[in-house]
Amino acid sequence: MNAKMPTDRSHIHTEHHHPDSLALDACTPAQLIKQLARDHESVPKIIAAAAGELGAFVQRLVPKMRQGGRLIYIGAGTSGRLGVLDASECPPTFRSDPSQVIGLIAGGDASLRKSSEGREDEPLGAKEQLDPLNLTANDTLLGVAAGGTTPYVLGAIAMAKACGACTALLTCAPRDVPPDCDQLIVLNTGAELLTGSTRLKAGTATKMALNAITTATFAALGKVYGQIMVDLAATNEKLIDRAVRMLTHIAPEVTREQALQLLTQAGGQLRVAIVMAKLNVDRDGAVAKLSAANNSLRDVIG
Known part of the structure; x- marks a missing residue:
């Protein structure tokens, strides 16, 4: 354990305590599952509310992909896994080249199965993954971070911008547009029933958003x-x-x-x-x- 005092993240919405979640450990399994289901009912509305931002991202992405550009998802933990999942589904769904949509996760592919949460704290952690891609102005990097503060993701955005690529951040907590970021997409999912566990509602919303991005993109590309x-x-x-x-x-x-x-x-x-x-x-x-x-x-x- 690192004894250094961490940055206080209590202001981030995804870290708040959910007002309807008081004693999950006292619930029966069925009661807990019903609570989760009720809490997830807001997700489609959250995606619909962000349709303008998601659509604007796709409209900027499509012309670049027509010129041979790529979409690169990058994230840590659940956010990274969801990016890899969506990217890996594009070739069988749309017969796209595997290099068109790429998913990168902090810690590399080994982190898909075994969590390596410490890697997300490294601002330059994505350098070895991004350098071989030789990013250009036709490429688009979408950082995915539920809380919107992951150093690995923000560092990747800065590196991609330095290469001339288009950059965006998808987050589930309101924040200012980070430096080097061309677009901020906010899915305001709020507090989780299990405090801070963004693999839940934030993860569901993120998956829907990434599905929507690639479906709209490849529809526009004639697929x-x-x-x-x-x-x-x-x-x-x-x-x-x-x-x-x-x-x-x-x-x-x-x-x-x-x-x-x-x-x-x-x-x-x-x-x-x-x-x-x-x-x-x-x-x-x-x-x-x-x-x-x-x-x-x-x-x-x-």
Whole structure:
């Protein structure tokens, strides 16, 4: 234990005592779970209230990603794990390159399984992780910190800004915009039922926000048609079935058997198979039409 007097964090909302949480240890498991469920009811409203800030972030991000830029999430503890989780889901969901959305956590990948909370106190702790990325002006770094004060995250923001990257901080506690930060996104989740345990309500809100960011981003990049993931990677039986159903939904004249055949001919690329089905062209013809339309399925088939 470090005997140095720590900075007083009692002013941070996520550290406050919850007025409705008095004796969790005296509750039955069911009572405690009901309390948690009630407390989490506020999360969708919090995300909706931050929709303008989240949308502005996406609008700045999309043009940079069209130019080959990357989105880098960086955080410590739960915040870092949530960033890694969302980043790792983008390739199977949107057939994105794994380098497009990157999740970094204090302490490295080992911290995904075994907590290394002390690493978050190091302002230069992200240097070894960021240096190999060779950040440019097309890249965007989103620091994620429930309390908004994590030195590892704020240090990473400063390093990214020095490289010319766009920077933002996502936090669950109101604060001033930190130095070197282009945008502050606040999800004001308030106090936790288990005081200070931001893996609870703050974690839930953070996950929803990150899901929203990548979904809106890849929708803008043409990876979504209607409500369908037209670039999903059909890499197992469940996903192949989903691709077949999506194809028959958009092209109802196609049977499941025909849909599977089209997907096979398209090399597993659902977007290409859809164009083949709707416009009655072969794979090369479908690829050419998509290329001419900047891969926008809506521009090709309406």
